[in-house]
Amino acid sequence: MVTSIGRPDAFNSIIKTVLFYFLMNSEAFIFCFAGEYLSTKSKSIGDAAYDSTWYELDSKDSRNILLLILRSQNQLTITVGKIMNLSLEQFSNIIKTSASYLSILLAMY
Helix, strand or coil: CCCCCCCCHHHHHHHHHHHHHHHHHHHHHHHHHHHHHHHHHHHHHHHHHHCCHHCCHHHHHHHHHHHHHHCCCCCCEEEEECCCCCCCCHHHHHHHHEEEEEEEEHCCC
């Protein structure tokens, strides 16, 4: 996008680049939203099990619910190469980083 400024076909090139940028960000948003949703639902399973009357059940059922609560403390997440968890916070970091990178390219041009 930066290199197409000043060329005769700049408008078409910028439109293609902006469309590509929008589609890539949409894909990243979908993955990050799914990761956030999975993490939230995983946490809510443990909260629902804890809010139940597990202490009034017989010992076998109570033990199963306690194991469920213990298991839910390690939330399920979607990761990127086992480096970072995908969440809406990470999506905002991705957008901030790409905007600052574009700003640096425009300043250098």
